Amino acid sequence: MKFYGNDVATLSPRRLRPAFIDDPQMASFLEALPDGAALLEIDGTIKLVNTKLEVLLNLAKSAMVGTALGKHVKTAGPVMQKLAASLQQLKRIEVSGVLNSQRSVVASVSILRTSDGGAYGALLTMRESARATKAPGSEGFRFESELPLTEVAQYVETERLGDLLRRASKAIDRGSPVLLTGDSGTGKTEFARHLSLRSEADSTPFVHVNCGMLSAENFDIEMFGIEPGSELDASTRGKLGYVEAADGGILFLDQISDLPHSAQMKLVALLETQTFSRAGSSQRRRIRIRLVAATNEDLNALVEAGKFRKDLFYRISVVNIPLPTLAGDRELLDLLIERHLQRINQGRSPALKLSSGFRDRLLAHPYPGNMRELVNIIDNAAAAADDVALPEHFCVPLEGATSAGANPGAVEAASGAFMARSFKDLVHEFETWVLEKSIAENGSKRSAAKALGIDVATLVRKTKRIQ
Numbered sequence: 001m002k003f004y005g006n007d008v009a010t011l012s013p014r015r016l017r018p019a020f021i022d023d024p025q026m027a028s029f030l031e032a033l034p035d036g037a038a039l040l041e042i043d044g045t046i047k048l049v050n051t052k053l054e055v056l057l058n059l060a061k062s063a064m065v066g067t068a069l070g071k072h073v074k075t076a077g078p079v080m081q082k083l084a085a086s087l088q089q090l091k092r093i094e095v096s097g098v099l100n101s102q103r104s105v106v107a108s109v110s111i112l113r114t115s116d117g118g119a120y121g122a123l124l125t126m127r128e129s130a131r132a133t134k135a136p137g138s139e140g141f142r143f144e145s146e147l148p149l150t151e152v153a154q155y156v157e158t159e160r161l162g163d164l165l166r167r168a169s170k171a172i173d174r175g176s177p178v179l180l181t182g183d184s185g186t187g188k189t190e191f192a193r194h195l196s197l198r199s200e201a202d203s204t205p206f207v208h209v210n211c212g213m214l215s216a217e218n219f220d221i222e223m224f225g226i227e228p229g230s231e232l233d234a235s236t237r238g239k240l241g242y243v244e245a246a247d248g249g250i251l252f253l254d255q256i257s258d259l260p261h262s263a264q265m266k267l268v269a270l271l272e273t274q275t276f277s278r279a280g281s282s283q284r285r286r287i288r289i290r291l292v293a294a295t296n297e298d299l300n301a302l303v304e305a306g307k308f309r310k311d312l313f314y315r316i317s318v319v320n321i322p323l324p325t326l327a328g329d330r331e332l333l334d335l336l337i338e339r340h341l342q343r344i345n346q347g348r349s350p351a352l353k354l355s356s357g358f359r360d361r362l363l364a365h366p367y368p369g370n371m372r373e374l375v376n377i378i379d380n381a382a383a384a385a386d387d388v389a390l391p392e393h394f395c396v397p398l399e400g401a402t403s404a405g406a407n408p409g410a411v412e413a414a415s416g417a418f419m420a421r422s423f424k425d426l427v428h429e430f431e432t433w434v435l436e437k438s439i440a441e442n443g444s445k446r447s448a449a450k451a452l453g454i455d456v457a458t459l460v461r462k463t464k465r466i467q
Protein backbone atom coordinates (compact mmCIF):
# COMPACT_ATOMS: atom_id res chain seq x y z
CA MET A 1 0.00 0.00 0.00
CA LYS A 2 2.76 2.40 0.94
CA PHE A 3 4.50 1.73 -2.31
CA TYR A 4 1.26 2.41 -4.10
CA GLY A 5 0.77 5.60 -2.14
CA ASN A 6 4.20 6.86 -3.18
CA ASP A 7 3.44 5.88 -6.72
CA VAL A 8 0.24 7.87 -6.71
CA ALA A 9 2.16 10.83 -5.35
CA THR A 10 4.48 10.61 -8.31
CA LEU A 11 1.78 10.16 -10.90
CA SER A 12 -0.54 12.74 -9.54
CA PRO A 13 1.32 15.25 -7.39
CA ARG A 14 -0.17 16.19 -4.05
CA ARG A 15 -1.22 19.72 -3.46
CA LEU A 16 -1.25 22.15 -0.57
CA ARG A 17 -4.50 21.80 1.36
CA PRO A 18 -6.72 24.85 0.68
CA ALA A 19 -7.47 25.08 4.40
CA PHE A 20 -3.75 25.29 5.06
CA ILE A 21 -3.26 28.17 2.60
CA ASP A 22 -6.36 30.05 3.68
CA ASP A 23 -5.61 29.79 7.38
CA PRO A 24 -4.72 33.32 8.57
CA GLN A 25 -2.22 31.71 10.92
CA MET A 26 -0.26 30.54 7.89
CA ALA A 27 -0.08 34.08 6.49
CA SER A 28 1.05 35.47 9.83
CA PHE A 29 3.64 32.69 10.07
CA LEU A 30 5.08 33.73 6.70
CA GLU A 31 5.08 37.39 7.75
CA ALA A 32 7.00 36.52 10.91
CA LEU A 33 9.85 34.94 8.93
CA PRO A 34 13.01 37.08 8.80
CA ASP A 35 13.30 36.58 5.02
CA GLY A 36 11.14 37.09 1.99
CA ALA A 37 9.05 33.94 1.62
CA ALA A 38 6.45 32.29 -0.58
CA LEU A 39 4.49 29.10 -0.38
CA LEU A 40 4.26 27.22 -3.67
CA GLU A 41 2.49 24.27 -5.15
CA ILE A 42 4.95 21.77 -6.51
CA ASP A 43 3.95 22.71 -10.04
CA GLY A 44 5.40 26.16 -9.21
CA THR A 45 2.12 28.02 -8.67
CA ILE A 46 2.60 30.75 -6.07
CA LYS A 47 -0.03 30.49 -3.33
CA LEU A 48 1.12 32.83 -0.53
CA VAL A 49 3.66 35.62 -0.44
CA ASN A 50 4.96 37.69 2.47
CA THR A 51 5.62 41.43 2.37
CA LYS A 52 9.41 41.08 2.50
CA LEU A 53 9.35 39.13 -0.76
CA GLU A 54 7.13 41.75 -2.37
CA VAL A 55 9.70 44.40 -1.46
CA LEU A 56 12.67 42.33 -2.61
CA LEU A 57 11.15 41.50 -5.96
CA ASN A 58 9.38 44.83 -6.30
CA LEU A 59 6.25 42.90 -7.25
CA ALA A 60 2.84 43.17 -5.65
CA LYS A 61 1.32 40.05 -4.05
CA SER A 62 -1.58 40.31 -6.46
CA ALA A 63 0.87 40.07 -9.37
CA MET A 64 2.39 36.89 -7.94
CA VAL A 65 -0.33 34.83 -6.26
CA GLY A 66 -1.85 32.35 -8.70
CA THR A 67 0.97 32.70 -11.22
CA ALA A 68 3.82 30.30 -11.95
CA LEU A 69 7.21 31.00 -10.44
CA GLY A 70 8.80 30.69 -13.87
CA LYS A 71 6.71 33.60 -15.10
CA HIS A 72 8.80 35.98 -13.02
CA VAL A 73 12.19 35.03 -14.45
CA LYS A 74 12.16 38.08 -16.73
CA THR A 75 11.40 40.50 -13.93
CA ALA A 76 13.54 38.91 -11.26
CA GLY A 77 16.41 37.50 -13.28
CA PRO A 78 18.33 34.23 -13.54
CA VAL A 79 18.13 33.53 -9.80
CA MET A 80 14.43 32.86 -10.27
CA GLN A 81 15.13 30.60 -13.22
CA LYS A 82 17.34 28.41 -11.05
CA LEU A 83 14.73 28.22 -8.31
CA ALA A 84 12.00 27.29 -10.78
CA ALA A 85 14.21 24.64 -12.41
CA SER A 86 15.08 23.02 -9.11
CA LEU A 87 11.44 22.97 -8.07
CA GLN A 88 10.58 21.16 -11.29
CA GLN A 89 13.08 18.49 -10.33
CA LEU A 90 11.77 18.50 -6.73
CA LYS A 91 15.26 19.32 -5.53
CA ARG A 92 16.25 21.62 -2.70
CA ILE A 93 18.49 24.45 -3.82
CA GLU A 94 20.20 27.48 -2.35
CA VAL A 95 21.54 30.01 -4.82
CA SER A 96 23.05 33.45 -4.66
CA GLY A 97 22.83 36.00 -7.40
CA VAL A 98 21.74 39.43 -8.45
CA LEU A 99 18.14 40.26 -9.19
CA ASN A 100 17.34 42.49 -12.14
CA SER A 101 16.72 45.20 -9.56
CA GLN A 102 20.45 44.83 -8.80
CA ARG A 103 19.84 43.49 -5.33
CA SER A 104 22.17 40.67 -4.40
CA VAL A 105 20.24 37.87 -2.80
CA VAL A 106 20.54 34.41 -1.38
CA ALA A 107 17.45 32.39 -2.20
CA SER A 108 16.32 28.85 -1.56
CA VAL A 109 13.60 26.42 -2.47
CA SER A 110 12.81 23.63 -0.02
CA ILE A 111 10.44 20.85 -0.92
CA LEU A 112 7.69 20.18 1.63
CA ARG A 113 7.09 16.48 2.09
CA THR A 114 4.71 14.32 4.06
CA SER A 115 6.08 11.66 6.40
CA ASP A 116 5.93 9.09 3.58
CA GLY A 117 8.18 11.28 1.47
CA GLY A 118 5.53 12.60 -0.93
CA ALA A 119 6.10 16.15 -2.05
CA TYR A 120 3.08 18.42 -1.59
CA GLY A 121 4.48 21.92 -1.91
CA ALA A 122 7.53 24.11 -1.58
CA LEU A 123 8.80 27.01 0.47
CA LEU A 124 10.78 29.71 -1.26
CA THR A 125 12.91 32.07 0.81
CA MET A 126 14.96 35.03 -0.28
CA ARG A 127 17.10 37.53 1.58
CA GLU A 128 19.49 40.24 0.66
CA SER A 129 23.03 38.99 0.88
CA ALA A 130 26.67 39.74 1.08
CA ARG A 131 27.35 37.89 -2.16
CA ALA A 132 30.65 36.74 -0.86
CA THR A 133 29.67 34.68 2.13
CA LYS A 134 31.88 32.26 0.25
CA ALA A 135 34.49 34.84 -0.65
CA PRO A 136 37.35 36.42 1.24
CA GLY A 137 36.85 39.50 3.34
CA SER A 138 39.23 42.00 1.87
CA GLU A 139 39.14 45.64 1.02
CA GLY A 140 39.86 44.89 -2.61
CA PHE A 141 36.65 42.91 -2.99
CA ARG A 142 33.55 45.01 -3.27
CA PHE A 143 30.68 43.02 -1.84
CA GLU A 144 27.62 43.89 -3.82
CA SER A 145 25.54 44.22 -0.69
CA GLU A 146 27.79 46.96 0.62
CA LEU A 147 25.88 49.25 -1.64
CA PRO A 148 22.90 50.32 0.43
CA LEU A 149 19.71 49.88 -1.56
CA THR A 150 19.15 53.59 -1.86
CA GLU A 151 22.55 53.96 -3.50
CA VAL A 152 21.91 51.47 -6.24
CA ALA A 153 20.77 53.57 -9.12
CA GLN A 154 18.15 52.30 -11.51
CA TYR A 155 20.13 51.67 -14.62
CA VAL A 156 19.45 54.24 -17.28
CA GLU A 157 19.86 52.88 -20.78
CA THR A 158 20.07 55.33 -23.64
CA GLU A 159 20.23 54.19 -27.23
CA ARG A 160 23.99 54.63 -27.16
CA LEU A 161 24.45 52.70 -23.92
CA GLY A 162 22.11 50.00 -25.24
CA ASP A 163 24.27 49.60 -28.36
CA LEU A 164 27.41 49.40 -26.26
CA LEU A 165 25.81 46.84 -23.94
CA ARG A 166 24.78 44.67 -26.88
CA ARG A 167 28.28 44.84 -28.37
CA ALA A 168 29.88 43.98 -25.06
CA SER A 169 27.52 41.12 -24.22
CA LYS A 170 28.08 39.55 -27.63
CA ALA A 171 31.82 39.67 -26.97
CA ILE A 172 31.39 38.20 -23.48
CA ASP A 173 29.23 35.41 -24.82
CA ARG A 174 31.96 34.62 -27.37
CA GLY A 175 34.35 34.33 -24.42
CA SER A 176 36.25 37.45 -25.39
CA PRO A 177 37.52 39.91 -22.77
CA VAL A 178 35.98 43.37 -22.72
CA LEU A 179 37.77 46.58 -21.83
CA LEU A 180 35.66 49.47 -20.54
CA THR A 181 37.27 52.87 -20.87
CA GLY A 182 36.05 56.28 -19.81
CA ASP A 183 36.59 59.02 -17.29
CA SER A 184 35.82 58.52 -13.64
CA GLY A 185 32.08 58.36 -12.99
CA THR A 186 31.09 57.48 -16.57
CA GLY A 187 29.48 54.32 -15.26
CA LYS A 188 32.02 51.60 -16.04
CA THR A 189 31.21 49.63 -12.90
CA GLU A 190 27.49 49.95 -13.41
CA PHE A 191 27.92 48.90 -17.04
CA ALA A 192 29.88 45.80 -16.03
CA ARG A 193 27.16 44.79 -13.58
CA HIS A 194 24.53 45.13 -16.28
CA LEU A 195 26.65 43.18 -18.65
CA SER A 196 26.64 40.32 -16.18
CA LEU A 197 22.84 40.45 -16.04
CA ARG A 198 22.35 40.58 -19.80
CA SER A 199 24.94 38.13 -20.92
CA GLU A 200 23.94 34.63 -21.90
CA ALA A 201 26.60 33.54 -19.47
CA ASP A 202 25.56 32.45 -16.02
CA SER A 203 25.19 35.85 -14.44
CA THR A 204 26.34 34.72 -11.04
CA PRO A 205 28.85 35.34 -9.76
CA PHE A 206 30.01 38.83 -10.57
CA VAL A 207 33.23 39.52 -8.73
CA HIS A 208 34.35 43.13 -8.57
CA VAL A 209 38.03 43.63 -7.80
CA ASN A 210 39.56 47.07 -7.31
CA CYS A 211 43.06 46.50 -8.66
CA GLY A 212 44.34 49.61 -6.88
CA MET A 213 43.93 47.73 -3.64
CA LEU A 214 46.00 44.73 -4.67
CA SER A 215 49.71 44.89 -3.89
CA ALA A 216 52.39 42.72 -5.48
CA GLU A 217 52.70 40.95 -2.09
CA ASN A 218 49.03 40.09 -1.54
CA PHE A 219 48.12 39.46 -5.19
CA ASP A 220 48.43 35.66 -5.17
CA ILE A 221 46.51 35.20 -1.95
CA GLU A 222 43.71 37.59 -2.88
CA MET A 223 43.36 36.42 -6.47
CA PHE A 224 44.07 32.72 -6.17
CA GLY A 225 43.16 32.03 -2.53
CA ILE A 226 44.84 29.72 -0.03
CA GLU A 227 44.75 25.93 -0.11
CA PRO A 228 42.99 24.61 3.02
CA GLY A 229 45.41 22.89 5.40
CA SER A 230 48.51 24.20 3.63
CA GLU A 231 51.27 25.83 5.63
CA LEU A 232 50.04 29.25 4.51
CA ASP A 233 46.60 28.56 5.96
CA ALA A 234 46.29 30.01 9.43
CA SER A 235 42.56 29.30 9.66
CA THR A 236 42.64 25.69 8.32
CA ARG A 237 39.56 26.57 6.26
CA GLY A 238 41.58 28.04 3.43
CA LYS A 239 40.58 31.16 1.61
CA LEU A 240 38.65 31.54 -1.59
CA GLY A 241 40.36 33.79 -4.13
CA TYR A 242 38.59 36.18 -6.47
CA VAL A 243 39.35 34.04 -9.49
CA GLU A 244 37.74 30.96 -8.03
CA ALA A 245 34.84 33.00 -6.70
CA ALA A 246 34.23 34.24 -10.26
CA ASP A 247 34.30 30.77 -11.84
CA GLY A 248 31.44 30.50 -14.34
CA GLY A 249 30.76 34.22 -14.20
CA ILE A 250 32.44 37.56 -14.64
CA LEU A 251 35.68 38.73 -13.05
CA PHE A 252 35.56 42.52 -13.15
CA LEU A 253 39.02 44.05 -12.81
CA ASP A 254 38.40 47.70 -12.05
CA GLN A 255 41.22 50.27 -12.45
CA ILE A 256 43.32 47.60 -14.16
CA SER A 257 46.13 50.07 -14.84
CA ASP A 258 46.85 50.01 -11.09
CA LEU A 259 47.87 46.34 -11.14
CA PRO A 260 51.48 45.94 -9.98
CA HIS A 261 53.81 44.91 -12.80
CA SER A 262 54.51 41.40 -11.47
CA ALA A 263 50.78 40.85 -11.07
CA GLN A 264 50.18 41.84 -14.70
CA MET A 265 52.39 38.95 -15.76
CA LYS A 266 50.43 36.50 -13.60
CA LEU A 267 47.20 37.76 -15.06
CA VAL A 268 48.45 37.09 -18.59
CA ALA A 269 49.26 33.51 -17.58
CA LEU A 270 45.80 33.10 -16.06
CA LEU A 271 44.08 34.40 -19.18
CA GLU A 272 46.20 32.27 -21.49
CA THR A 273 45.80 29.00 -19.64
CA GLN A 274 42.49 29.53 -17.79
CA THR A 275 44.16 27.67 -14.95
CA PHE A 276 45.58 28.76 -11.60
CA SER A 277 46.97 27.32 -8.38
CA ARG A 278 45.86 28.31 -4.91
CA ALA A 279 48.68 29.64 -2.73
CA GLY A 280 50.17 26.71 -0.83
CA SER A 281 49.30 24.19 -3.53
CA SER A 282 50.90 23.19 -6.81
CA GLN A 283 47.72 21.66 -8.21
CA ARG A 284 46.49 23.50 -11.31
CA ARG A 285 42.78 24.21 -11.29
CA ARG A 286 40.80 24.95 -14.39
CA ILE A 287 38.31 27.77 -14.32
CA ARG A 288 35.99 29.49 -16.77
CA ILE A 289 35.92 33.20 -16.20
CA ARG A 290 34.84 36.01 -18.44
CA LEU A 291 37.03 39.02 -17.99
CA VAL A 292 35.79 42.59 -17.96
CA ALA A 293 38.44 45.20 -17.22
CA ALA A 294 37.98 48.93 -16.70
CA THR A 295 40.28 51.89 -16.66
CA ASN A 296 40.13 55.66 -16.78
CA GLU A 297 43.77 55.86 -17.86
CA ASP A 298 45.18 55.86 -21.37
CA LEU A 299 46.52 52.30 -21.50
CA ASN A 300 48.25 52.93 -24.83
CA ALA A 301 50.31 55.69 -23.22
CA LEU A 302 51.08 53.49 -20.22
CA VAL A 303 52.30 50.74 -22.55
CA GLU A 304 54.49 53.27 -24.39
CA ALA A 305 55.88 54.43 -21.06
CA GLY A 306 56.64 50.83 -20.06
CA LYS A 307 54.20 50.98 -17.14
CA PHE A 308 51.70 48.48 -18.49
CA ARG A 309 52.62 45.19 -20.09
CA LYS A 310 52.05 45.05 -23.81
CA ASP A 311 51.01 41.38 -23.76
CA LEU A 312 48.35 42.09 -21.13
CA PHE A 313 47.16 45.11 -23.07
CA TYR A 314 46.64 43.03 -26.20
CA ARG A 315 44.88 40.30 -24.22
CA ILE A 316 42.36 42.59 -22.57
CA SER A 317 41.72 45.16 -25.26
CA VAL A 318 40.11 42.83 -27.79
CA VAL A 319 36.78 44.63 -27.52
CA ASN A 320 37.04 48.21 -26.35
CA ILE A 321 33.89 49.89 -25.05
CA PRO A 322 34.35 53.65 -24.58
CA LEU A 323 31.74 55.05 -22.19
CA PRO A 324 30.53 58.56 -23.01
CA THR A 325 31.10 61.53 -20.74
CA LEU A 326 27.92 62.97 -19.31
CA ALA A 327 28.49 66.43 -20.72
CA GLY A 328 28.69 64.95 -24.23
CA ASP A 329 25.42 63.01 -23.98
CA ARG A 330 22.29 65.11 -23.56
CA GLU A 331 19.92 62.12 -23.80
CA LEU A 332 21.74 60.45 -20.93
CA LEU A 333 21.70 63.64 -18.85
CA ASP A 334 17.95 64.17 -19.29
CA LEU A 335 17.13 60.56 -18.49
CA LEU A 336 19.39 60.46 -15.45
CA ILE A 337 17.88 63.61 -14.00
CA GLU A 338 14.34 62.25 -14.34
CA ARG A 339 15.15 58.77 -13.03
CA HIS A 340 17.15 60.01 -10.10
CA LEU A 341 14.43 62.43 -9.15
CA GLN A 342 11.83 59.64 -9.36
CA ARG A 343 13.98 57.50 -7.10
CA ILE A 344 14.42 60.22 -4.51
CA ASN A 345 10.70 60.93 -4.53
CA GLN A 346 9.77 57.31 -3.89
CA GLY A 347 10.39 57.79 -0.20
CA ARG A 348 9.84 61.53 0.07
CA SER A 349 6.94 63.70 1.03
CA PRO A 350 6.44 66.32 -0.26
CA ALA A 351 8.00 65.28 -3.53
CA LEU A 352 11.02 67.26 -4.68
CA LYS A 353 10.52 69.37 -7.79
CA LEU A 354 13.24 71.11 -9.76
CA SER A 355 12.79 74.82 -10.43
CA SER A 356 13.59 75.91 -13.96
CA GLY A 357 16.61 77.82 -12.63
CA PHE A 358 17.98 74.68 -10.96
CA ARG A 359 17.28 72.62 -14.07
CA ASP A 360 19.11 75.18 -16.24
CA ARG A 361 22.15 74.90 -13.99
CA LEU A 362 21.98 71.10 -14.20
CA LEU A 363 21.90 71.24 -18.00
CA ALA A 364 24.72 73.77 -18.28
CA HIS A 365 27.12 72.10 -15.85
CA PRO A 366 30.24 70.45 -17.40
CA TYR A 367 30.24 67.40 -15.02
CA PRO A 368 33.93 66.59 -14.69
CA GLY A 369 32.84 63.84 -12.26
CA ASN A 370 30.23 62.57 -14.76
CA MET A 371 27.23 60.58 -13.47
CA ARG A 372 28.57 60.37 -9.94
CA GLU A 373 28.69 64.14 -9.78
CA LEU A 374 25.15 64.54 -11.11
CA VAL A 375 23.82 62.09 -8.52
CA ASN A 376 25.64 64.03 -5.76
CA ILE A 377 24.35 67.39 -6.93
CA ILE A 378 20.74 66.20 -6.94
CA ASP A 379 21.17 64.41 -3.58
CA ASN A 380 22.63 67.58 -2.05
CA ALA A 381 19.73 69.65 -3.36
CA ALA A 382 17.25 67.06 -2.05
CA ALA A 383 18.81 67.37 1.39
CA ALA A 384 18.84 71.17 1.35
CA ALA A 385 15.50 71.98 -0.30
CA ASP A 386 12.00 71.54 1.08
CA ASP A 387 9.90 70.79 -1.96
CA VAL A 388 11.49 72.85 -4.75
CA ALA A 389 15.19 72.77 -5.64
CA LEU A 390 16.16 76.38 -6.37
CA PRO A 391 19.34 77.59 -8.10
CA GLU A 392 20.90 78.31 -4.68
CA HIS A 393 20.55 74.60 -3.85
CA PHE A 394 22.88 73.77 -6.73
CA CYS A 395 26.10 72.80 -5.01
CA VAL A 396 29.04 71.18 -6.75
CA PRO A 397 31.13 68.82 -4.63
CA LEU A 398 34.44 70.44 -3.71
CA GLU A 399 33.36 73.89 -4.94
CA GLY A 400 33.09 75.12 -1.36
CA ALA A 401 36.48 73.71 -0.50
CA THR A 402 38.24 75.91 -3.00
CA SER A 403 37.22 79.20 -1.43
CA ALA A 404 40.12 81.37 -0.31
CA GLY A 405 41.22 80.87 3.25
CA ALA A 406 39.85 77.31 3.37
CA ASN A 407 43.00 75.49 2.33
CA PRO A 408 46.77 75.93 2.44
CA GLY A 409 47.13 76.40 -1.33
CA ALA A 410 44.59 79.20 -1.31
CA VAL A 411 46.29 80.92 1.62
CA GLU A 412 49.61 80.78 -0.21
CA ALA A 413 48.00 81.93 -3.42
CA ALA A 414 46.59 84.95 -1.61
CA SER A 415 50.00 85.80 -0.19
CA GLY A 416 51.87 85.17 -3.43
CA ALA A 417 54.05 82.52 -1.70
CA PHE A 418 52.84 79.83 -4.11
CA MET A 419 54.85 81.44 -6.93
CA ALA A 420 57.95 79.81 -5.50
CA ARG A 421 56.45 76.32 -5.70
CA SER A 422 55.91 74.00 -8.62
CA PHE A 423 52.37 73.56 -9.91
CA LYS A 424 52.61 69.84 -9.24
CA ASP A 425 53.55 70.38 -5.59
CA LEU A 426 50.73 72.83 -5.07
CA VAL A 427 48.19 70.48 -6.61
CA HIS A 428 49.53 67.61 -4.53
CA GLU A 429 49.29 69.70 -1.37
CA PHE A 430 45.76 70.74 -2.16
CA GLU A 431 44.75 67.16 -2.91
CA THR A 432 46.29 65.97 0.37
CA TRP A 433 44.41 68.64 2.25
CA VAL A 434 41.08 67.77 0.60
CA LEU A 435 41.49 64.04 1.15
CA GLU A 436 42.59 64.28 4.77
CA LYS A 437 39.87 66.78 5.61
CA SER A 438 37.21 64.67 3.94
CA ILE A 439 38.31 61.44 5.66
CA ALA A 440 38.34 63.22 9.04
CA GLU A 441 34.92 64.76 8.45
CA ASN A 442 33.28 61.66 7.05
CA GLY A 443 34.79 59.13 9.39
CA SER A 444 35.91 56.58 6.78
CA LYS A 445 37.59 56.38 3.41
CA ARG A 446 34.48 54.91 1.85
CA SER A 447 32.24 57.76 3.09
CA ALA A 448 34.90 60.33 2.17
CA ALA A 449 35.08 58.95 -1.37
CA LYS A 450 31.32 59.17 -1.67
CA ALA A 451 31.25 62.73 -0.39
CA LEU A 452 33.97 63.74 -2.85
CA GLY A 453 32.32 61.93 -5.71
CA ILE A 454 35.30 59.71 -6.44
CA ASP A 455 35.70 55.98 -6.38
CA VAL A 456 36.97 54.56 -3.10
CA ALA A 457 39.83 52.82 -4.96
CA THR A 458 40.95 56.17 -6.36
CA LEU A 459 40.89 57.68 -2.89
CA VAL A 460 42.86 54.79 -1.43
CA ARG A 461 45.42 55.06 -4.21
CA LYS A 462 45.84 58.78 -3.67
CA THR A 463 46.13 58.45 0.10
CA LYS A 464 48.82 55.80 -0.43
CA ARG A 465 50.78 58.44 -2.37
CA ILE A 466 50.47 60.84 0.57
CA GLN A 467 52.04 58.39 3.03
Ligand SMILES: Nc1ncnc2c1ncn2[C@@H]1O[C@H](COP(=O)(O)OP(=O)(O)OP(=O)(O)O)[C@@H](O)[C@H]1O
Nearest residue numbers: 153154155156184185186187188189190371372455
Ligand atom coordinates in the same frame (compact mmCIF):
# COMPACT_ATOMS: atom_id res chain seq x y z
N1 LIG B 1 23.46 53.93 -16.67
C1 LIG B 1 23.35 54.42 -15.43
N2 LIG B 1 22.14 54.74 -14.95
C2 LIG B 1 22.00 55.26 -13.72
N3 LIG B 1 23.02 55.53 -12.90
C3 LIG B 1 24.25 55.22 -13.32
C4 LIG B 1 24.49 54.64 -14.59
N4 LIG B 1 25.82 54.45 -14.75
C5 LIG B 1 26.38 54.88 -13.61
N5 LIG B 1 25.45 55.33 -12.75
C6 LIG B 1 25.72 55.89 -11.42
O1 LIG B 1 26.81 56.81 -11.56
C7 LIG B 1 27.74 56.66 -10.51
C8 LIG B 1 29.13 56.33 -11.05
O2 LIG B 1 29.08 55.09 -11.74
P1 LIG B 1 30.29 54.05 -11.71
O3 LIG B 1 30.80 53.83 -10.32
O4 LIG B 1 29.82 52.86 -12.46
O5 LIG B 1 31.39 54.86 -12.55
P2 LIG B 1 32.88 54.41 -12.91
O6 LIG B 1 33.12 54.80 -14.32
O7 LIG B 1 33.09 52.96 -12.56
O8 LIG B 1 33.76 55.33 -11.94
P3 LIG B 1 35.31 55.16 -11.50
O9 LIG B 1 36.14 55.19 -12.74
O10 LIG B 1 35.54 56.38 -10.64
O11 LIG B 1 35.40 53.87 -10.75
C9 LIG B 1 27.17 55.60 -9.58
O12 LIG B 1 26.43 56.25 -8.56
C10 LIG B 1 26.25 54.82 -10.47
O13 LIG B 1 25.21 54.20 -9.74
